[in-house]
Amino acid sequence: MYDVWQNVLAEIEQQISAANFSTWFQDTSLISTDNNRIIIGVKNSFYVKQLRARYLDLISTALRNNNIKVENIDFEVQSIPKLKSRSREIVKSPKQITERIKTIKTRASSTENHNNGLNNKYTLDNFVIGSNNELAVAAAKSIIASPGTRYNPFFLYGGPGLGKTHLVQAIGNELIKNNPDYKIFYTPISHFYSDFIDAIQSGKGKDFNRKFQKLDCLIIDDFQFIVNKEKSQEEFFNIFNDLYQLNKQIIVTSDRLPSQIKTVDERLASRLTWAGAFDLQLPKFEDKCAILRAKAELMGVDIEPEAIEYIAENVNTNIRDLEGEFSTILLMSEVRGLTPLELIKNGSVNVSRASKLRPVSSKQAVEKVAKYYNLATKDLQSKSRVSNIKNARQVAMYILSKELNLSTNKIASEVGVKDHTTVMHGIKKIEKDLKLNFALRDQIEEIKEKIYG
Ligand code: ADP
Numbered sequence: 001m002y003d004v005w006q007n008v009l010a011e012i013e014q015q016i017s018a019a020n021f022s023t024w025f026q027d028t029s030l031i032s033t034d035n036n037r038i039i040i041g042v043k044n045s046f047y048v049k050q051l052r053a054r055y056l057d058l059i060s061t062a063l064r065n066n067n068i069k070v071e072n073i074d075f076e077v078q079s080i081p082k083l084k085s086r087s088r089e090i091v092k093s094p095k096q097i098t099e100r101i102k103t104i105k106t107r108a109s110s111t112e113n114h115n116n117g118l119n120n121k122y123t124l125d126n127f128v129i130g131s132n133n134e135l136a137v138a139a140a141k142s143i144i145a146s147p148g149t150r151y152n153p154f155f156l157y158g159g160p161g162l163g164k165t166h167l168v169q170a171i172g173n174e175l176i177k178n179n180p181d182y183k184i185f186y187t188p189i190s191h192f193y194s195d196f197i198d199a200i201q202s203g204k205g206k207d208f209n210r211k212f213q214k215l216d217c218l219i220i221d222d223f224q225f226i227v228n229k230e231k232s233q234e235e236f237f238n239i240f241n242d243l244y245q246l247n248k249q250i251i252v253t254s255d256r257l258p259s260q261i262k263t264v265d266e267r268l269a270s271r272l273t274w275a276g277a278f279d280l281q282l283p284k285f286e287d288k289c290a291i292l293r294a295k296a297e298l299m300g301v302d303i304e305p306e307a308i309e310y311i312a313e314n315v316n317t318n319i320r321d322l323e324g325e326f327s328t329i330l331l332m333s334e335v336r337g338l339t340p341l342e343l344i345k346n347g348s349v350n351v352s353r354a355s356k357l358r359p360v361s362s363k364q365a366v367e368k369v370a371k372y373y374n375l376a377t378k379d380l381q382s383k384s385r386v387s388n389i390k391n392a393r394q395v396a397m398y399i400l401s402k403e404l405n406l407s408t409n410k411i412a413s414e415v416g417v418k419d420h421t422t423v424m425h426g427i428k429k430i431e432k433d434l435k436l437n438f439a440l441r442d443q444i445e446e447i448k449e450k451i452y453g
């Protein structure tokens with residue numbers, strides 16, 4: 001069994017990046033192939049989800065290529081003795097770390113492709129899938145497989161530093177990889193405007209328009225910066241409509257829904273979310289760990305698992321900050337000649353001071369939800385089953401869980417319900433509704449703004 005799995009792994013290793021291979025496959029094993037039911041051993045349940053989402057096809061193909069019949073694949077969590085990962089050399093010499101960072105940095109900065117705005121350092125391969133982004137990634141994959149169809153336009157929104165640019169650039173890069181003739185243009189909306197104004201002023205307005213009409217895919221980043229100049233907005237709207245009618249793929253990112261951007265024309269706002277709106281949320285603890293592990297692999301540095309967990313636990317703002325803290329610790333490790341964990345243990349790093357979200361109490365959060373729905377807090381916490389009150393109560397449960405990370409038991413007592421199963425049900429209900437109910441999404445975004453604002 002061991003040998004077969006080694007062969008399967010060797011094949012998988014050929015297909016994906018070294019970073020992904022060691023992150024996701026390093027501690028896997030083949031437990032059973034009885035009755036063509038394959039059971040693969042993994043470290044923890046987080047890996048089950050990732051492997052299923054990203055690599056199921058790849059694994060089955062590799063198994064079949066090694067003459068193993070596959071009917072279905074299951075994963076089983078096996079606790080691997082901690083010693084195993086510890087026995088690796090923990091941290092390379094500080095000098096080696098700096099060298100690695102340097103090479104990665106030069107590689108990253110020299111990879112921008114000219115003309116189309118894409119930067120090939122952003123790939124789908126190095127985008128870690130987690131509960132915070134899995135729906136958006138599923139849509140992205142569908143677009144890569146058949147652009148200009150189901151998710152057109154693709155509207156992706158979420159706070160700063162959560163991966164919007166990375167994901168849409170990755171879509172562009174994959175599309176080009178599949179078809180090098182595919183004409184893509186990526187631009188932040190602010191550049192779109194300055195280019196438009198330049199074109200008009202130099203009498204080349206028509207050329208500007210023609211350039212866009214030839215595209216197969218237009219990616220507009222940071223749409224929230226759209227300006228309220230009638231003419232430029234109209235130009236964007238025209239280009240949008242032309243491309244849309246020709247079934248060309250349009251991709252737009254923004255930090256919020258179009259309906260929340262005051263300067264946007266209503267028709268344009270509604271059109272942008274015609275095919276739905278996908279959001280990127282704050283990563284959970286295990287998502288953050290996975291991202292840091294992937295980054296460490298990519299940079300070729302070994303960092304103690306406890307150090308990764310410490311950073312993941314303490315950076316609660318966004319992924320950009322997570323990466324920032326990570327690089328700071330690596331550099332500090334170089335300067336002081338201590339490993340990241342040693343630095344943490346001796347108190348030299350204090351991540352939590354810098355980057356925690358402004359703390360909000362659960363009481364404040366519940367009050368804001370009640371107020372938003374024009375209810376008294378005590379009504380929200382009552383036993384009433386009137387539908388608007390029940391809905392507000394469930395939104396409160398959702399927010400306490402997603403934003404404040406409270407346990408279901410704690411949430412139950414905050415919103416006045418008896419037991420935690422009611423809370424679980426309430427959160428699930430909102431999660432399900434959010435997939436289709438855009439008004440509800442808007443409401444929750446607005447409530448969050450009120451809570452943090
Ligand atoms: P946004 O455009 O939403 O502000 P970015 O796409 O610029 O955010 O992401 C910020 C940083 O975090 C980038 O360096 C990006 O590569 C990284 N990042 C975001 N999401 C992920 C992810 N899921 N996996 C790996 N890296 C990520």
Ligand code: MG
Pocket residue numbers: 164165166221222
């Ligand atoms: Mg961005």
